Amino acid sequence: MSLIADYGLVLLLLACLFGFFMAWGVGANDVANAMGTSVGSKALTIKQAICIAMVFEFCGAYLAGGEVTETIKNGIVDASVITPDLMVLGMMSALLAAGTWLLIATSRGWPVSTTHSIVGAVIGFAAVGVSVDAVQWAAVGPIVASWVVTPVLSGLLAFGLFVSVQKLIINTDNPFLNAKRFVPLYMFATGFMVAIMTLTKGLKHIGLELNSNQSLLLAAGVGALVMLLGIALLSRIKVDIEADKDFHYASVEKVFAVLMVFTACSMAFAHGANDVANAVGPLAAIVGVIQSGGDLTIGAKSAVPGWVLLLGAIGIVIGLATYGYKVIATIGKEITELTPSRGFAAELATATTVVGASAIGLPVSTTHTLVGAVLGIGIARGIGALNLGVIGSIFMSWIITLPAGAGLAILFYFILRGIFL
Numbered sequence: 001m002s003l004i005a006d007y008g009l010v011l012l013l014l015a016c017l018f019g020f021f022m023a024w025g026v027g028a029n030d031v032a033n034a035m036g037t038s039v040g041s042k043a044l045t046i047k048q049a050i051c052i053a054m055v056f057e058f059c060g061a062y063l064a065g066g067e068v069t070e071t072i073k074n075g076i077v078d079a080s081v082i083t084p085d086l087m088v089l090g091m092m093s094a095l096l097a098a099g100t101w102l103l104i105a106t107s108r109g110w111p112v113s114t115t116h117s118i119v120g121a122v123i124g125f126a127a128v129g130v131s132v133d134a135v136q137w138a139a140v141g142p143i144v145a146s147w148v149v150t151p152v153l154s155g156l157l158a159f160g161l162f163v164s165v166q167k168l169i170i171n172t173d174n175p176f177l178n179a180k181r182f183v184p185l186y187m188f189a190t191g192f193m194v195a196i197m198t199l200t201k202g203l204k205h206i207g208l209e210l211n212s213n214q215s216l217l218l219a220a221g222v223g224a225l226v227m228l229l230g231i232a233l234l235s236r237i238k239v240d241i242e243a244d245k246d247f248h249y250a251s252v253e254k255v256f257a258v259l260m261v262f263t264a265c266s267m268a269f270a271h272g273a274n275d276v277a278n279a280v281g282p283l284a285a286i287v288g289v290i291q292s293g294g295d296l297t298i299g300a301k302s303a304v305p306g307w308v309l310l311l312g313a314i315g316i317v318i319g320l321a322t323y324g325y326k327v328i329a330t331i332g333k334e335i336t337e338l339t340p341s342r343g344f345a346a347e348l349a350t351a352t353t354v355v356g357a358s359a360i361g362l363p364v365s366t367t368h369t370l371v372g373a374v375l376g377i378g379i380a381r382g383i384g385a386l387n388l389g390v391i392g393s394i395f396m397s398w399i400i401t402l403p404a405g406a407g408l409a410i411l412f413y414f415i416l417r418g419i420f421l
Contacts, residue, residue, distance in 0.1 A: 003084075003085040003088070003089075003420055003421065004084060004085065004088065004289070004290055004293065004294045005293075005294075007420060008290050011088055011092070011286070011290060011420075012286070012287065012290050014092060015088070015091070015092050015095070015282075015283055015286040015287070016283065016311060018092055018095035018096045018099065018283075019095055019279055019280060019282070019283035019308075019311060019312065019315070020279075020311060020314075020315045021095070021096070021099040021315075022095045022096075022098050022099040022102070022118070022278065022279040022282075022315070023276070023279035023280070023311070023312045023313075023314070023315025023316050023319065024099070024315045024316075024318055024319035024322075024323075025098065025099045025101075025102030025103055025106065025114065025117075025279075025319060026102070026114045026275050026276070026278055026279050026312075026315070026316050026319060027057070027315060027316035027317060027318060027319020027320040027321075027323075027324060028102065028103075028106045028319035028320065028322065028323035028324050028326075028327070029102045029105055029106045029110075029111065029112060029114060029319075029324075029327050030111075030113075030114045030271065030275050030366055030367060031053050031057060031268070031271065031316065031319070031320040031324050035049040035050070035052070035053050035264060035267075035268065035324070035328055036111075036327070036328045036370070037260075037264075037267075037338055037343040037346045037347050037370070037374065038052075038260050038261075038263075038264040038267075038343060038347070039328050040328075040338040040343065041257075041260065041338040041339050041340045041342065041343035042257075042340075043256070043257040043260035043261065043264070043340045043343060044260070044261065044264060046325055046328060049264065049328070050320060050321055050324065052261070052264055052265055052268060053264075053268045053317075053320055053324075054317045054320065054321065055265075055268075056265045056266075056268035056269040056272065057268045057269070057271060057272035057313070057316050057317060057320065058272065058313045058314075058316070058317055059269055059272065060268065060269035060270060060271065060272025060273040060274075060276070061272035061273065061275075061276035061309060061312055061313035061316060062272075062276075062306075062309050062310060062313045063273075072118065072119075072122070072277045072278065072281025072282065072285075072363055074285070075136065075139045075361075076119065076122045076123065076126070076135065076136055076139060076140060076143075077090070077122060077126045077134055077135065077136065077285075078133070078134055078135070078136050081130065081131060081133050081134040082126070082130050082134050084289050084294035084295070085294075085420075085421065086129065086130055087285065087286075087289055088286050088289055088290065089413060089416045089417055089420060089421075090122075090125040090126060090129055090130065090409075090413055091122070091125075091282035091283070091285050091286050092282075092286065092412075092416060093121070093125050093129075093409050093410075093411075093412035093413035093415075093416055094118060094121035094122045094124075094125055094282050094405075094409050095118075095121075095279070095282050095283065096408075096409075096412045097117075097121040097124070097405055097406075097407075097408035097409035097411070097412050098114065098117035098118040098120075098121045098278065098405050098408075098409075100408055101117050101401065101404050101405050101408055102114060102117060105397060105401070106323055106326055106327060107326070109326045109327055110327070110393075110394070110397040111327045111367050111371070111394060111397075112367060112397050112398065112401045113147070113365035113366075113367045113368060113398060113401055114275055114278045114279075114365075114366075114367075115143075115147075115275065115278055115363050115364065115365040115366075115367075116147070116365060116398065116401040116402050116405065117278070117401055117402075117404075117405040118278040118279075118281070118282065118405065119140075119143060119363065119402075119405075120401065120402035120403065120404070120405030120406040120409070121405040121406060121408065121409035122282065122409070123135055123140065123406060124405065124406025124407065124408075124409040124410050124413075125409045125410060125413040127406075128406075128410045128413075129410060129413045129414070129417075142362065143362065143363055146357065146362050146363075146364045146365075147364070147365050147368055150353050150354075150357065150364045150365065150368060150369045150372065151365075151368040151369055151371060151372025151373075151375075152372060153353050153372075154349050154350050154353040154369040154370070154372040154373040154376070155349075155372040155373055155375055155376030155379070156376065157348075157349035157352060157353065157373070157376070158345045158346050158348075158349035158350075158372075158373035158374070158376035158377050158380075159376040159377070159379065159380050160349075161344075161345035161348060161349055162341075162342060162345040162376070162377050162380045163380060165341050165344075165345060168182050169182055169183075169252065169341075170249065170252070170341070175249060175252045176239055176251045176252055176255070179252045179255040179256065180234055180237075180255060183230065183234065183255050183256065183258070183259050184227045184230050184231050184234070185227075186259055186344070186348070187223075187226050187227045187229075187230035187259060187262050188223040188224065188226065188227040189223070189348070190223075190226060190259075190262045190263055190266045190348060190351075191219075191222045191223035191224075191225065191226030191227065191262070191266075192219050192220060192222065192223030193266065193348075193351065193352055193355060194222075194265075194266045194269050194270065194351070194355065195218065195219035195222035195223065196215060196216070196219040199214075199215040199218055199219055226262060230258060230259065230262065233258050234255060234258055237251070237254050237255055237258070238251075239251045240254070249339075249341075252341070253339050253340045253341060254340075256339070256340035256341040256343075256344055257340040259340070259344050260340045260343055260344050260347065263343075263344050263347035263348050263351065264347060266347070266348070266351040266355075267347045267350060267351045269351075270350070270351040270354040270355045270358065270366075271354065271366050272313065272316065273354075273355065273358045274354050274355075274357060274358045274363065274364060274366060275316075275366055276309060276312040276313060276316060277363055278363070279312045279315060279316070280308045280309055280311065280312035281363075283308055283311070283312070284305070284308050287305060287308060338374070338377075342377045342381075345373070345376075345377055346370065346373040346374050346376075346377055347370075347373075349373040349376070350366070350369045350370045350372075350373045353369050353373075354366055354369055367398075368398070371391075371394060375391070
């Protein structure tokens with residue numbers, strides 16, 4: 001207990017600094033997942049994408065980020081096997097390790113998984129620095145399984161959405177008219193999906209609890225509002241005969257470009273809700289232990305403080321604004337050629353998958369989920385539409401991420417132990 005008694009404030013300040021650094025890395029690397037498809041399909045410019053992401057990443061992280069944070073905070077390390085001192089130093093080393101790896105990956109334009117980084121780092125310090133028994137391996141299983149299941153699920157969803165677009169709109173006698181008819185329904189689905197997750201899971205920690213009927217009714221209202229706003233925007237779009245001469249579906253893609261603004265918002269929200277946990281989960285664990293005076297049972301049961309989610313949300317936004325452009329180019333332009341109709345399917349499939357995972361508290365990789373969705377669309381167009389070289393380098397960076405996070409965490413853990421113990 002002497003470590004927390006002697007250095008409690010210093011450790012808390014350092015933990016906040018490391019948590020902010022990790023959140024900055026999430027913003028710089030992972031937010032490209034939310035915005036890359038919008039930029040790649042030319043529905044949004046990089047500046048517009050960054051502005052949208054700032055607002056919706058922040059809202060997702062603050063309003064709906066508590067559920068997954070709980071898993072990262074308590075679900076990986078067994079509090080009964082580890083001492084409070086080692087828990088604090090270990091979680092600090094995990095934050096620093098994951099943040100460092102994200103900085104390296106982002107500088108090279110690699111879209112790596114922040115979830116892999118932090119989970120690998122937490123497992124690394126616990127297994128090597130404390131004991132193999134300190135890791136709750138039963139809880140790690142579903143997390144690891146989700147890294148395979150979610151890209152497949154997202155790819156299938158994106159494939160299905162893209163095929164529905166082809167059948168209802170693209171391969172019809174009047175694609176432009178049908179785009180105006182069916183796109184508002186996709187807008188309703190986008191608004192409803194984000195609203196239902198926020199209302200059912202996200203608002204508890206800000207003191208607002210609704211029953212399932214109230215949530216459904218309110219979510220349907222939000223979906224209808226989004227749809228009406230979309231219809232108003234779509235009414236301004238007219239057939240561009242000149243553009244259609246060069247590309248038969250140019251006018252149709254303009255309709256989808258409006259839809260992509262909405263799916264980009266939902267994607268950013270979903271990403272903030274799931275991936276803020278990667279930065280603030282370990283920080284929430286440290287805060288709980290220090291505030292309880294070293295009692296791990298009280299620390300584990302304590303709710304995630306609102307200011308911790310706020311710190312993570314601010315870090316994500318600053319990371320995106322300062323360094324996010326590097327990975328946006330990889331996701332949006334280099335895997336397969338994207339148009340608004342393709343990008344919409346990728347974003348809505350990813351957001352749906354990530355939102356569902358956030359609702360059950362499962363920390364999935366947004367990177368894997370989105371790349372899975374983009375691959376699904378590439379496959380729907382034919383395997384020749386994929387840039388297999390870029391996909392190979394992305395997969396390699398994924399494989400390296402987990403051991404890199406674990407190795408750096410072990411290194412920083414022993415350095416921090418040397419300084420404080």
